[in-house]
Amino acid sequence: MTPGPGLHRTPLPKGFLASGTNCGVRRYRPDIGVIISEVDAVAAGVFTLNECKAAPVLHCAKVLPADNVRAIFTNSGQANAATGAEGFKRNQEVIAGMAEALNCAPNQVLIASTGVIGVQMATDKIIPALPELVERAQENAESFALAILTTDLVPKTVTTVVKLSGGNIRITGICKGSGMIHPNMATMLGYILTDAKITKDVAHTVLKAATDVSFNMISVDGDSSTNDCAFIMANGESQVELKTDADYRAFTKAVIEVSVYLAKSIAADGEGATKLIEVNLIGSPEEQLAKSAARGVTLSPLIKTAMHGEDPNWGRILARLGAEKVPAECLSKMDLTLQGVKIFTDGEPAAFNKEEVKALLKQSNVKIDIDLKSGQYAATAWGCDLSKKYVEINTEYS
Amino acid sequence: MTPGPGLHRTPLPKGFLASGTNCGVRRYRPDIGVIISEVDAVAAGVFTLNECKAAPVLHCAKVLPADNVRAIFTNSGQANAATGAEGFKRNQEVIAGMAEALNCAPNQVLIASTGVIGVQMATDKIIPALPELVERAQENAESFALAILTTDLVPKTVTTVVKLSGGNIRITGICKGSGMIHPNMATMLGYILTDAKITKDVAHTVLKAATDVSFNMISVDGDSSTNDCAFIMANGESQVELKTDADYRAFTKAVIEVSVYLAKSIAADGEGATKLIEVNLIGSPEEQLAKSAARGVTLSPLIKTAMHGEDPNWGRILARLGAEKVPAECLSKMDLTLQGVKIFTDGEPAAFNKEEVKALLKQSNVKIDIDLKSGQYAATAWGCDLSKKYVEINTEYS
Numbered sequence: 037m038t039p040g041p042g043l044h045r046t047p048l049p050k051g052f053l054a055s056g057t058n059c060g061v062r063r064y065r066p067d068i069g070v071i072i073s074e075v076d077a078v079a080a081g082v083f084t085l086n087e088c089k090a091a092p093v094l095h096c097a098k099v100l101p102a103d104n105v106r107a108i109f110t111n112s113g114q115a116n117a118a119t120g121a122e123g124f125k126r127n128q129e130v131i132a133g134m135a136e137a138l139n140c141a142p143n144q145v146l147i148a149s150t151g152v153i154g155v156q157m158a159t160d161k162i163i164p165a166l167p168e169l170v171e172r173a174q175e176n177a178e179s180f181a182l183a184i185l186t187t188d189l190v191p192k193t194v195t196t197v198v199k200l201s202g203g204n205i206r207i208t209g210i211c212k213g214s215g216m217i218h219p220n221m222a223t224m225l226g227y228i229l230t231d232a233k234i235t236k237d238v239a240h241t242v243l244k245a246a247t248d249v250s251f252n253m254i255s256v257d258g259d260s261s262t263n264d265c266a267f268i269m270a271n272g273e274s275q276v277e278l279k280t281d282a283d284y285r286a287f288t289k290a291v292i293e294v295s296v297y298l299a300k301s302i303a304a305d306g307e308g309a310t311k312l313i314e315v316n317l318i319g320s321p322e323e324q325l326a327k328s329a330a331r332g333v334t335l336s337p338l339i340k341t342a343m344h345g346e347d348p349n350w351g352r353i354l355a356r357l358g359a360e361k362v363p364a365e366c367l368s369k370m371d372l373t374l375q376g377v378k379i380f381t382d383g384e385p386a387a388f389n390k391e392e393v394k395a396l397l398k399q400s401n402v403k404i405d406i407d408l409k410s411g412q413y414a415a416t417a418w419g420c421d422l423s424k425k426y427v428e429i430n431t432e433y434s
Numbered sequence: 435m436t437p438g439p440g441l442h443r444t445p446l447p448k449g450f451l452a453s454g455t456n457c458g459v460r461r462y463r464p465d466i467g468v469i470i471s472e473v474d475a476v477a478a479g480v481f482t483l484n485e486c487k488a489a490p491v492l493h494c495a496k497v498l499p500a501d502n503v504r505a506i507f508t509n510s511g512q513a514n515a516a517t518g519a520e521g522f523k524r525n526q527e528v529i530a531g532m533a534e535a536l537n538c539a540p541n542q543v544l545i546a547s548t549g550v551i552g553v554q555m556a557t558d559k560i561i562p563a564l565p566e567l568v569e570r571a572q573e574n575a576e577s578f579a580l581a582i583l584t585t586d587l588v589p590k591t592v593t594t595v596v597k598l599s600g601g602n603i604r605i606t607g608i609c610k611g612s613g614m615i616h617p618n619m620a621t622m623l624g625y626i627l628t629d630a631k632i633t634k635d636v637a638h639t640v641l642k643a644a645t646d647v648s649f650n651m652i653s654v655d656g657d658s659s660t661n662d663c664a665f666i667m668a669n670g671e672s673q674v675e676l677k678t679d680a681d682y683r684a685f686t687k688a689v690i691e692v693s694v695y696l697a698k699s700i701a702a703d704g705e706g707a708t709k710l711i712e713v714n715l716i717g718s719p720e721e722q723l724a725k726s727a728a729r730g731v732t733l734s735p736l737i738k739t740a741m742h743g744e745d746p747n748w749g750r751i752l753a754r755l756g757a758e759k760v761p762a763e764c765l766s767k768m769d770l771t772l773q774g775v776k777i778f779t780d781g782e783p784a785a786f787n788k789e790e791v792k793a794l795l796k797q798s799n800v801k802i803d804i805d806l807k808s809g810q811y812a813a814t815a816w817g818c819d820l821s822k823k824y825v826e827i828n829t830e831y832s
Contacts, residue, residue, distance in 0.1 A: 088756025088765050118752045118765075120782040153749025154783050260757040337735070341828035351551025354516045358486025359658040367486050367516075384518040385552050423829075424822040430739035431821075 039194050039297060047195070049206040049231035051075055051273030053173035056183025059165035061113040061158050068162060069183030071108045071210075071227060072138065072173050077271035079105035079146065080240035082247045084264035090117035091127035092147040093263060099143050100267075101236040106144040108227060108267055109134045110184050111162060112212075113151040115223065117262035126157040133163040137170045148265050150186055150212065150223040177210050184212045184225055187429060192301040198232075198290040200283045202276040205232040209294035213256070213302030226251055226266035226298055228291060233272035238284075242291050243268040250295035253327070253417045255335050256306035266295075303334075303418040304400075308425030313343055313402045314418050319370075321411035325362065332360035333404060334419025344421035346397035348390060350379045353404065366408040373405040437592050437695060445593070447604040447629035449473055449671030451571035454581025457563035459511040459556050466560060467581030469506045469608075469625060470536065470571050475669035477503035477544065478638035480645045482662035488515035489525035490545040491661060497541050499634040504542040506625060506665055507532045508582050509560060510610075511549040513621065515660035524555040531561040535568045546663050548584055548610065548621040575608050582610045582623055585827060590699040596630075596688040598681045600674040603630040607692035611654070611700030624649055624664035624696055626689060631670035636682075640689050641666040648693035651725070651815045653732050654704035664693075701732075701816040702798075706823030711741055711800045712816050717768075719809035723760065730758035731802060732817025742819035744795035746788060748777045751802065764806040771803040 048054060056069035080101040083093050099105075109130065116123050127147065135142040149157070172179070181191035195208045211226040228243065247266050268291070278284050304312040315333045320326035333339055336356045342349040350372055358367060372380035375396035377388055402421075446452060454467035478499040481491050497503075507528065514521050525545065533540045547555070570577070579589035593606040609624040626641065645664050666689070676682050702710040713731045718724035731737055734754045740747040748770055756765060770778035773794035775786050800819075 086753060086756040087760055087762045088752050089762070115749075118749055118778075118783065153753060154778075260753075262753045262756060337824075338828055341825055344825070345829035347829075351513075351516055354486050355484065355551060355658075355660050358484040358660060361485055364485045364487065380516075380552075385516065422825060424825045426735075427739055427742070427820060427822045427825060430736055431743035431745075 047175050048177055048208050049229050049273070051231055051271045052229050053175060054177050054180035055169050055173040056179035057165065057169050057172060060161040061111065066179065066183035067113050068109070068111045068165060068169055069180040070110070070134070070169055070173065071180060071229065071269070072170065073106055073269060073271040075271055075273065076104040076106065076144070077269045078103045078234060078236045078239045079267060079269045080236060080243050081146070081265055081267045082244060084261055086260050086262050088118060088262045090115050090149060090263045091119065091123045092116055092149045093265060095127060095131065096146050096148070096265060099146070101240045103236050104144050105146060105269060106138055106140045107134060108146040108148065108269065110148045110225065111151070111157070112184055112186055114149060114155050114157050115151045115153045115263050116149045116157050117153045119154060119156055122156055126159050129159050130157065130162055133166045137166040146267060148225050148263065150184065150225060150263055153262060177208060181210050186212065186223070187307060188213050188305050190305055192298055192305070194294055194297050196290050196294055198286055200276050200286060201279050203274065205230060205274045205276045207290050207294050209298045211298040211302060213305050223261040223263045224251060224302060225264070226295070228266070228268040228294060230268070230270045231272065231274035232270050232287060233275060233277040234270045238278065239268050239270050242288050245288060246292045246295040249292060250299035253331060253415065254299045254303045255331060255419050256303065300418050303420050306420035307429045308423040309420030310423055311343055311400050311402050311421040312418060313404065313420060314416065315404045315406065316414070316416050317406040317408065318414040319408040319410055320413040320415070321366070321408070323413040326413040326415035329357055329360045329362050330415040330417035332356050334417045337422055340419065340422035343397065343402050344423050346394055348374055348379060348393040348397065350374065354380070357406070362408065366410045369409050371407040371409065375399070375403055445573050446575055446606050447627050447671070449629060449669045450627050451573060452575050452578035453567050453571040454577035455563065455567050455570060458559040459509065464577065464581035465511050466507070466509045466563060466567055467578040468508070468532070468567050468571065469578060469627065469667065470568065471504055471667060471669040473669055473671065474502040474504065474542070475667045476501045476632060476634045476637045477665060477667045478634060478641050479544070479663055479665045480641060482659055484658050484660050486516060486660045488513050488547055488661045489517065489521045490514055490547045491663060493525060493529065494544050494546070494663060497544070499638045501634050502542055503544060503667060504536055504538045505532060506544040506546065506667065508546045508548070508623065509555070510582055510584055512547060512553050512555050513549045513551045513661050514547045514555050515551045517552060517554055520554055524557050527557050528555065528560055531564045535564040544665065546623050546661065548582065548623060548661055551660060575606060579608050584610065584621070585705060586611050586703050588703055590696055590703070592692055592695050594688050594692055596684055598674050598684060599677050601672065603628060603672045603674045605688050605692050607696045609696040609700060611703050621659040621661045622649060622700060623662070624693070626664070626666040626692060628666070628668045629670065629672035630668055630685060631673060631675040632668045636676065637666050637668050640686050643686060644690045644693040647690060648697035651729060651813065652697045652701045653729060653817050654701065698816050701818050704818035705827045706821040707818030708821055709741055709798050709800050709819045710816060711802065711818060712814065713802045713804065714812070714814050715804040715806065716812040717806040717808055718811040718813070719764070719806070721811045724811040724813035727755055727758045727760050728813040728815035730754050732815045735820055738817065738820035741795065741800050742821050744792055746772055746777060746791040746795065748772065752778070755804070760806065764808045767807050769805040769807065773797070773801055
């Protein structure tokens with residue numbers, strides 16, 4: 037995916053460094069990374085709702101929001117979930133090692149892990165590698181973005197510059213999506229870094245708002261992870277504060293824009309995916325229904341396989357909306373548009389040129405527009421097609 | 435699948451006839467079928483909760499429960515869902531044609547359809563074929579069971595004889611499961627026929643109880659259909675009534691046994707399935723949680739692909755239980771057993787011989803036992819593995 041207007045792949049915001057290296061958990065690929073703020077930063081996080089939370093998630097949920105965070109460490113290959121008391125102990129040991137390398141307190145270090153569930157962290161490999169990881173830190177996100185990948189095919193970073201009343205600030209987003217070398221979970225990790233000067237409350241509020249319309253609206257296979265996290269870190273090094281309502285709006289809009297770009301990148305790079313599917317649903321009588329119905333369409337294996345087969349099999353979309361409890365009275369008047377072509381109008385099948393739509397479905401972006409004509413609420417969700425490659429990736433471990 | 439003890443493939447209960455033929459909707463395979471009771475029968479039904487209900491579902495939900503039903507007609511190839519007002523009209527025309535062929539009133543005829551959504555029923559082919567369909571009716575379920583299939587690989591029928599205080603009664607179950615020639619929905623149709631003499635209230639209550647632990651506990655791909663139905667028809671031709679509590683219990687138990695057999699047959703014959711997966715969950719603090727957690731495990735694409743790959747990747751099971759909101763305090767003491775081998779004990783990974791479990795997973799029946807050790811509620815759910823064949827079947831239409 038190419039970043040849209042205003043989005044670039046440029047250096048990190050002021051006062052941030054990042055790094056990634058191989059410590060030997062994985063054979064060749066980088067497997068540990070860190071994002072460092074040169075000064076204490078405001079930070080907030082949102083975390084998986086899975087009851088089976090990994091040890092790193094429990095640590096971060098406890099210390100955030102905070103205003104003295106120095107780093108987010110991340111390891112790939114071992115999720116440190118379902119690892120019992122020993123897992124918690126090892127998590128704290130890694131945090132202590134990172135704090136020592138940075139010369140800060142352990143509660144100033146955040147941590148995220150992704151990888152196989154139920155395996156203990158190889159602290160004997162990770163901890164000795166931490167000082168070198170810190171030494172290697174640079175003013176760009178590339179090596180960190182690589183170190184956090186599992187079966188992702190491409191690293192995902194994006195930067196935007198926002199003009200506020202007091203000057204320019206920068207926001208960088210980095211994330212990883214679905215899949216693992218030893219496939220296990222579609223763990224999603226997201227990092228938003230900015231040199232804007234904001235409070236921890238603003239950090240938390242903006243992150244939550246952005247997550248709700250981005251990371252929480254994507255799905256690859258509907259399995260929610262033990263390790264999902266999204267973080268925001270704001271170190272104030274631009275010295276630019278949010279002074280006016282317009283500043284606040286511009287900042288929020290930019291964080292949302294960065295988050296949506298990252299979320300779409302994850303969906304497009306889902307395991308085995310060949311197409312990004314975007315579902316725009318409008319005219320819903322309720323907000324929650326708009327979200328669950330749009331997400332439901334991206335989750336349906338029958339719709340995902342139909343899109344993979346470039347087949348305008350719209351009955352599957354109607355059926356999924358019904359299964360998501362879109363009321364029959366909405367279905368009986370709704371419009372459905374696929375790749376810009378009206379397929380179903382006013383609750384009845386429309387005449388359309390099937391060959392034309394099949395040809396349009398060959399594109400790598402598929403757009404499904406749904407108008408329930410029953411209210412003012414709307415939602416957009418993103419997913420990907422379901423291919424034999426997904427089954428292969430997730431079957432052929434061991 | 436071979437029927438278990440007490441279950442056989444024998445003639446229909448007394449006073450029932452069944453038939454199936456090709457009317458030309460599908461190229462070669464039988465595409466219409468009917469079950470006829472020689473006398474007015476008590477009947478009840480349970481229906482899909484999908485808001486996008488097919489025309490035949492709306493008809494049956496309106497007339498049932500009833501005590502004067504003569505027939506259940508079924509067509510395969512066209513679901514008559516999302517077909518608007520014209521779809522309702524055609525549904526009524528077919529019912530009228532069937533009533534004429536049977537010399538009864540239209541409201542004595544039930545109807546179920548399965549097939550492509552959004553296509554109008556070919557009444558010009560179906561209605562002229564109805565008299566011959568009735569003439570061909572015989573005292574066995576085989577031609578009907580074939581006519582209702584879509585991409586199912588095997589017809590699914592089973593019969594049991596139950597000894598009640600007043601004499602023997604017979605119960606026959608017939609069903610179809612997942613998949614279509616033009617793949618669309620995993621529509622499930624189930625038919626329970628008995629010559630026991632029961633009221634329509636008993637018919638409804640017993641069917642509901644049986645459905646809750648059988649058809650409602652299976653999944654192939656998590657997409658619920660516009661056309662799912664389960665029917666019970668009891669014509670009293672054995673002249674044996676349910677007189678005692680023991681009779682009532684024996685009858686209920688037999689209907690459940692037949693329904694569970696049918697449900698397992700559907701899961702085992704899921705699109706592309708190579709393995710039947712059975713999840714037994716005990717020790718739940720709540721009944722609803724037991725059901726949703728057991729079903730959740732059968733729904734997870736990650737668990738389904740792991741089982742397909744004969745990979746004891748138990749972390750995926752823990753993660754799904756957490757995603758299904760099994761409380762962390764249950765996860766921290768639970769036991770997990772795969773093919774009889776303890777994998778996770780008292781909330782901690784157990785040492786087990788991975789090669790042994792991999793070998794056991796080569797069997798076509800996979801058993802996952804979960805003990806939450808937190809209460810008295812239990813549930814069993816059935817599903818199947820996810821193979822490349824599923825993707826192929828659902829991608830390669832058109």
